[in-house]
Amino acid sequence: MSRWLLSYDSYDPAAEGVREALCTLGNGYFATRGAAPESVADGVHYPGTYVAGVYNRLTSQVAGRSVDNEDLVNTPDWTALTFRIGPEGPWFDLDAAHRAGHLLSYRQELDMRRGVLTRIVRLTDPAGRCTQITQRRLVSMDQPHLAAMETAVLPENWSGPLQVRCRLDGRVRNTGVARYRGLSNRHLEVDEICEHGDVLCLRTTTVTSRIGVATAVRVRSAAETGRRLLREPQAATWELSLDAVQGTPVTVEKVAAIATSRDHAIEECAIAARRWAERAGSFDELLERHVLAWDRLWRRCQIRVDHDDTQRILNLHMFHLLQTVSEHSVDLDVGVPARGLHGEAYRGHVFWDELFILPFLAMRFPEIARALLMYRWRRLPEARWAARRAGLRGACYPWQSGSDGTEQTQRLHLNPRSGRWLPDHTHLQRHVGLAIAYNVWRFHEATGDTEFLAEYGAEMLLEIARYFADLAVYNRVEDRYEIRGVMGPDEYHDAYPDRDEPGLDNNAYTNVMTAWVLRRALEVLALLPPEREAELREDLMLTRGELEHFEEVARKLKVPFHDGVISQFEGYGELEELDWEGYRARYGDIRRLDRILEAEGDTVNRYKASKQPDVLMLCYLLSPGELGSVLTGLGVDSGPDLIPRTIRYYLPRTCDGSSLSAVVHAWILARTGDADSWRFFQEALHSDIADIQGGTTAEGIHLGAMAGTVDLVQRCYAGISTCGDTLCIDPRPPKEITALRLGLRYRGHWGIDLACDHERLRVRVRPSAASPIRVAHAGRSAVIDPGGCWEVPL
Template sequence: MSVAPEWILAFSGYDPADERRREALCTTGNGYVATRGAWAGSVAGDHHYPGTYLAGYYNRLTDRVDEVGVENESLVNLPDWLPLVVAVDDGNWLTPDNSEVLEYDLELDVRRGVATRRFRLRAGDGREVRGIERRFTSMADPHIAGQTLAVTVVGWSGRLRIGSAVRGNITNSGVERYRKLAARHLTDLSPLIADGNLLVTATTSQSRHRITVGTRTVASHNGSVRPDWSTSTDGTSVYAELTVDVTAGDVVTVEKVAAIHGSRDVGISEPQLAAQLALGNAPCFRDLLEAHVLAWSQLWRRFELALEESHDGALAALRLNNFHLLQSVSPHSIDADAGVPARGLHGEAYRGHVFWDELFVFPVLTLRTPELTRALLRYRHRRLPAARLAARQEGFPGAMYPWQSGSDGREESPRLHLNPLSGHWTEDATFRQRHVGLAVAYSMWQYVETTGDVDFLSDHGAEVIIEVARFFAHLAEYDAARDRYVIKGVVGPDEFHTSYPDRPGPGIDNNAYTNVMAVWLFGMAARALDRLPAWRRIELVESLGLRQEERNHWDELTRRMYVPFHDGVISQFEGYEQLAELDWPRYRTTYGDIRRLDRILEAEGHDVSSYQVSKQADVLMLLYLLPRRDLYSSMERLGYPLSAALIRRTVKYYLARTCHGSSLSAVVHAWGLAAFDPDRALAFLEQALHSDAGDAPHTGTTAEGIHLAAMAGSADLIQRCFTGLTTSNDVLRFGPRWPAKLGTLRMALRYRGHRLVAEVSSTAVTVTVDPGPGLAIAVRCYGHTRLLKPGDAHTWTAPG
């Protein structure tokens, strides 16, 4: 089947130093489970890292670092179902690392969700084999994966050996800087051979989750089935081997079906039984693949985001990014209670934790699969008790959400950080990023605004929003000298500035992003209460003990919060302008890649907190989250009138002082520049689109897992930033600043129960609502509002 190039990610030739990055980018998953695109049969090392991860399956291990107890919770690497290998006679199993590589190509078909590896290897004795391996992780059945290997004998006769296995002796060792810490999460390994199938059941050491990984393998020689496998076990893993007498041109084909179940699954008795039943009832590889491809085709209809191919591979990058988004969170995630992992299910960076940057993911999901956003936000609501406990332990009411979240909602951020450049362990105060609660509340309100789901607001969202507002209202202190309220001792999204260079103690004061978004939150908390039915509002006020004095204080804070400025720009935080300027040309010349200036400076004996250097300019996050009219209105109410000129100066000021050490930086800068420097905004869009696929092969971190928020954020730049798409007050609005270089955008959306298609160009916007039941929706563009009923279409022409 021919596939258009904008659906294909292809790598040609074998590059051992780049293989782990390619493995991450060629991961196949379905939102429940994902498997890295490693060579089938490889083991963890410098060149390869096989990994399979189940959403939400975490485990804790404890170490001692410098006589300090350090506990880390990690997403667990599961038993490896991939091994499917070949050997000539009694030789070693052939790999690209122990053979002469004559041909090697790796390809990911994102339309069908299939990874294909083609290779031709020459063994040490000169004999060659040619192989094609294909694999998928089923989007039709979340517990099933499939794999085939077709091996052709090239110019020799003798014995060809085929090996298959499920390896249970697995550790978490995919991130080099974690390798000195405990990594063995699986215990009670129980290999089993049942009805010719290979299964390994394991239990996580602390969380006590049971997981079973099983495989069913069928082989044929020149079309004839070969059932004569021999099997064995070594106590941790289980193996099968087949020996075939072959001559030149013979083809041996192996089909492998994997079943994966865990004890957190719904609707099962226990994992081993569920996996055995799945293997016994699963159809052949071809039928499984057909159902999988159909499921992907249906997802792609929902997530249609077709960009005219006129801008440096933008369409291919956009599809790849959406593909990895849907492999990390999909409709199969709805029952998983797992949140949005910052690095997807693609590796072990950040230990699989959930961060604030989920707010970059939800806009893409909510406009296409709102039921998925709803389920993922429930992850946060279920952990509201943990957030309340964290607030109480700090002496505050309300809810304080953790910077890094895992299984139960406690703070999972490491308190010590290893700088791989210097080898030093340093204190890590990034857990003081209290703004994560603002992101949680923001995402819940935006979901309600887009969907009109007042039931969610009533049952879950309003409670979270109010509790986060209570926390921030008490975090704010009255400053009599200013006659304003201030927020001290926090860390903003920038992350580099966790303290002042001349002041003991962690945190900085009056981070502009935190203060302004807190003001936004106080207004939204009041609106959320007012939007509830009267009976539910009374219940919630009673249950939370919410007093009218608190609501009055929220209103006061929307008028009296302090926001720092200097030199005609918004200050990132109070005192930012007093920090030293960095010699940017020297550092760029000396180091080239300066994205991790914090590590570079620490290795030199300096502290990044002493400089006007930003990992990502968090002031500009305000432009990403708040429509200009809302930002201007909030600041006007505070007594800080803004202007387009001030915003422009602020963007330029931080652009000159940002090293873009965060993959999100390009998204945020593109958003900030779109209104007044579209060409530069497009350059940042390009960076965002290729943030992982274009990552430096040998120095980037994509090998440890993709950057999910940056991938989703690139799609959000296209769907919302350049189209000016907003959803508020029951109106779907477009305010296009669409670059002509991008041609025409066609995207499918779901809004208020309707599916609609929007086509956007630099000259017009057309919205078509699918036929069906439902009420008319209000759509506004270029200052004109139309009520569109199901089956209606309307075109707005750009003025002038």
Template sequence: MRVQGREIAAVLFDLDGVVTDTAAIHESAWKDTFDALLGEAGQGDRPFTSDDYKAYIDGRDRFDAIRTFVRARSLSLPDEEGDEKVRGSVREWAERKNSTYLDTLAAEGVRIIEGTLDVVKRLRIAGIPTAVVSGSRNAGKVMALAGVGGLFDVRVDGLDADHQGLAGKPQPDLYFEAARRLGFPPGLCAVVEDSVAGIQGARAGGFGLVVGLGESNAALSTDADVVVDDLTDLEIEVTTSPAAADDDCELCAVDADSTWMLHYVGFSAWNEGIRESLCTLGNGYFATRGALPEALSGGVYYPGTYVAGCYDRLRSTIGDVEYEDESIVAWPNWLPTTFSIDGGEWLKPDNEDLRHHHHMLDMKGGVLHRESLYQDASGRRTRLRQRRIVSMAEPHLAAMETRIEPENYSATVTVRAALDGDVRNDNVAEFRGLSNSHLTGHESGATVDGAAWLRCRTVNSRAECVLASRLESLTPVRTEVDGPANALHESTARVTPTAGMRVTTTVALYSSRDRAIADPLGAALAMLGERRSFAELVDEHRGLWRRLWHRYNIEVECSVESTVRAVNLQLFHVLQSLSPHTMDLDVGVPARGLHGEAYRGHVFWDEVFVLPLLNLRAPGLSRSLLLYRYRRLPAARRRAEEVGCRGALFPWQSGSDGRDVTPRVLLNPRSGRWMPDHSNRQFHVGLAVAYNVWQYWEVTADFAFLSSYGIEMLVEIARFWASWATWDAEDRRYDLLGVMGPDEFHDGYPGRPGEGIDNCTYVNVMVSWCINRTLDACRILGRDGREFGVFGRLDVDASELDRWHDLACQLRVEFLDNGLLTQFHGYAELRELDLEDYRARYGNIGRLDLILEAEGDSCVNYKVSKQADVLMLLYLFSAEELVDILAGMGYDFDPKTIPATVDYYLSRTSHGSTLSKVAHAWVLARGRRRDSWEMLRQACSADLEDTQHGSTREGIHLGAMAGSVDILQRCYTGIDVRGDTLWLHPQLPVEIRSLELDLCYRDHWINIRCDRTSTTVTTRPSGARAVRINIDGKLFTMNGGESVFAAVDSHPAGHVSTVRPH
């Protein structure tokens, strides 16, 4: 966005006099207060005036305003701000003024300045972040009365100043804090102020644009860049620029409506972080964000590269407490590439000569294209074209081609490409200020054949990180070392309108953790020594992507092409994060992919949304990801011991070795306060692991996995819950106390946050299911386990199995008075919260926990959920399964209550997690298909539209992406795997005319096509054992090379079905 010709990423607004017109009420309240004070001081003949207000009061907080004014009148007051009982103190007069102000405000209401409101709404539609910055401690109350809270992403006010020790205006501290919370440097933020003190603070802070509101106040013009009477008079260009089509742009000629292409036309600084994440290229081993090659880290640019499973630990101090955090490591940057013309300035990303700018992500081929046109002051037009890959054919290789084409001049062009080791983990605003330098011991060098290399290691995990690069050009290339952390290549050529310059950068990345290498530097240089052309690398890379898309194909005939493109994007990023190369690694499912540093790259429970998709496409990959959990069983056992239990307790957040790396505090950007983080009580991660183990078994019937790995995980998870449970002899029920469910808002009870909740329905039902599946696995392997040597190894005996059975049958489940499943014990006693009111005030209320904490309140007091909790049971199980599970626990559950249960909890959910829309799209699919489709559309848009307000720039949401695709794969087709049977019950939303996909089930590749009139299932020729397929209640046994056709009928028994050779 450009404001008054300047590139701006965010806008910070003063409140009084800019957003709301309460200045007159303030001035009147101050006059009443000071006139009384002056009368008591014997200066009643010199009353408070408007000039006094402008000179001493406007823009300052109450206490500072009183001090400033009384000094100007040569008076003194007791300055005991912490004790309002001191008669005549600064605090007493401040409270007196505030009381007068609030009384008048309540009586007269708040007037909104319409011009400002129009501009703010325009900014919100364009996705421009906004903040309110006020020295008033009443800012929240004023915004609530005005109904404008939802228009701003951040509020920084007098209460924040108190809590954080921030100086008031004219110091820039409050504006610095607002910019920090929004994640932008001051230079990319505009400030709108109506007070001299505020203008002075913004100017002192070096903000990108300082706007004064109120042309009648001549004093504003001294420090403001521009002064207007109405914000609608500002020159604001909110469309990305330069975005006009260019007839000579190769990317503009590509079909913009293609469901395989993602286009970004124009340049917008505020959108760069989002685009970088969504244009990330990866291959499962490593990934590189889609940053501009000429951009170094800083401001809105972040060219991060991440290697799967490469973590490091650092210590930081917050307050007086030292914490240790483990983070995925940002590797040295291999992208830096720039050029100069005739020895002039090197190209930078904010170049004012930019006339056309276009990025295109080719998802089908895994190629990122960029084209830019520059025209300098002398009229010289230069076109820059780039293509980039992170090779799917060779996991350690990436390459980029750069073409520089002068259109109307001849000159000498020098291209510079570098390896930059001076990087830090700085992608997440919340972590800034904490320790973030994970790389040390830098060395760089050059080889005699022109390769450059850079070597360093992580600080504590001591993983060696090596990059080697080569620049290929038709003209000579100079390679040199530029300090221990940098190495560079340069090449110079004479260019004309008919002969441009083309160079190719090829880079190899290796770690000391890699297999089958002698040393990482030697491996990297050997890889570069093969010297394949860029065209050859791209051809091999595209060939692997063709094979991947063939395996993962989902053919959707849909009336909404944008949704099809969004689905392709979801699957594209899943495949980049978890590829065939992942199978050779010891890694889990990173919640934010390999696309950024949010959640520090940790592994959560997202795999419960991911593995069901992979099981039916790449079961070997699912197996590998489950082995990540298996290898960390020793750490999970130690954690169970720490809480006084047997078995294995998997952590909420896992990283390198399986220890609990869940942070103990989190920063609330709304309040600026560090909040306790009690999410390590989410013990249900182990239940997700058990669910995935069993789902993998149902799909593959992999006896070797079940006997060698799966049974051990199931046994240890069951053993933990049996140890955690307590027996209520009076009710003859087992209780699970002090836990958390998927809903992170409830980590305890009112007045007792952090202690956990009791008898969470999701947890108790899942534990019962988990134990029953563990007992099933024991029966499959033989009760004595002699054939597989399981039970002797795990020390399982008959008495332990009997106790597990009793626990599974006698776990407590509670219901509300209306007969619906309750979320947890005591839920009914919580207060209701008017979510519509909060939406009206705040807009997006996903992170209601942060909103309430900033208000001095907590979600533990209310019937509100961050995401699906009880309803997760309907995501994981069919209605029939849930009825059976609860029946086994001794409860007669009426499935007719399911729609009311969905309505009840959906109306109390803020959707603060991207996983929430996925789960709700699933549970709505049977009864409310239009609502399900809308939820799916929103889930697919979570990262495309950055619905979490800035979180996409810190990494994509991998679980939501995989889960969105799985809605199409399993939910709308009605696919389920249980009881040695593949079940299908298709129910397509009206927007989908047909679905076709290929699945791998028990060594058969099966094609499934369903539309509104029929379902066809076809197996490829195979020697695998026959499988059972159930379509709408009719069972078929199919061998390889057969086909089943079932016509849709309102009565399943009337389906016409045949089995025929294929």
């Protein structure tokens, strides 16, 4: 099997939703699901096109309450196309052909290297006429506003008239997630539909945010003998008449252009979309430039392992990451949706997933990583206001973000197992701010971008540190600071079983990472030019006394313990043990243990059971040396057995209800030399491609987990980390990988090549005008000049 192909050799309606998500094509500006062009949203298929940053808010009635939700909008469907033989024949419908037994063969193939989706269908009809349909589709990585589809109809044993309908459909709604379908879902109103030559243009406006979205399609065929326009209230269709000759393919090209009122340098979005569609080249011309753009991207994304299936899935994961955020995203002021631009799960919101995504981008596309951090910086005023409303200083970032940086976490969520709407307290995951501060620091280490740090990053980091220093409350009895009423990364535990109010006290992950961020805040000022340091101190009214408070809180935050391990939160040790074997025997898959228990009238808050790593996230984000330093600074005796003991304690008490869980476990076990790392790595790799979570992939890929698997190879198995101005390399490849090669960008160098096996490490710096770099491994270090090489035994 090719390392660059994702292919399906039969048609399976039950798997269509997953395939549509995995075969999504995008370019960072917009993405289109891999739905069949003749399909409609019907429970099997779900056509969807999503434009980065196009959100809209609607009000719904839920459980007797008015609830507002902001969603990434499903925009008009540009792909719709079907055909029929003769004026009276049935319109082509893949599902109808499949049910009638008329489907002779089917193949769908995603070429990741070229960014092309191909579908080849052979079928017969009741009259015995055999036809082959070959469709190719692309969303241009060269021209961000363009997409194109080529359909070739080959009459194998017949000749005659052929009719083709190419619709531009504005009747779309957001109905791609079953549990949201009872909510308000019509986000667009159609303003106008107009024709210009062979171009149709549909202009819509989001009903609340008032964003204009224009979609134009140009339809052409050399075999055309006539066409007519069919108008509907919210859609329009070109109906083409063509002559088909046995053995000769009849080709129809459909080119689409999308523009929005958020775009730069346009007069009006409908005018821009129509103009781009008119001026676009043919499918083959667009394809040529598109493939060249992908070639350039893949040259900068070199990660190679000598394990074919692993390499294929890593390529797929990088492919979808680059389709969600690319060079076309840089000027859009958008974050990275947790489910990509591939579906409507999580409403297209931005969580903390850039924690798993930015390390890959920072060492290959630092300009994209910088843009994602700028999305956070532009929403700093809203984060400051959120902190102020809570009576605190600094910046409180939302757990779920959308258009403007206000908290978008739903306040009610549906348990599909019980059918009940329940309070949602996940907005108490204040640790998202810690992730943003962490990303700022790591970006600076990887890139050396002092300008970003001085102008934007330091301000964010200091304001986040200020918020958490204010959030910490001093306990005089224990002479410790405490952070109360929050949720950790676990996401299952949102309250104590004997308390009415939500929130937990002294979540260890939150407290330890707060100490780490406060220490970085104290360091960051020293990295700035004196003039900028003085400006920031003045602008933020940052006093010596407040910085001394940062240092005190960083020394005195409480870290709870029980049974000789770090407690996930204070009181965790008093919770009951779950009957893991009993629940697995009764339910099989218990990844969503919270839903199972709630349906039973119970609550996961009573048990030592986690959805995903919480305390263990500390081992994912911080090196052993960093974690040991923070714990020592907090007065914790972090002897050599504490972390291994804590890892062994929590692993069997985690049910992996999140796609990120396996990534973190694979990382931790790799760093401790545990062979189970490979098993968890394989689970993370196959999470979406095999839809391990049972139906969630169809609602949108899990982008954090996808990027996390690539980053795991890069920073864990290859052992790459940034330590100040040194590139540290400590390879730990699993035995299943005998050779690993990758290329990086680092501090002005566009080409650093690393190769390792289980015996040797080789680092080569490609020739350039950049400064030499310092690399280190196992206590040894070297300065490598451009054009130089360093090789050491492992």
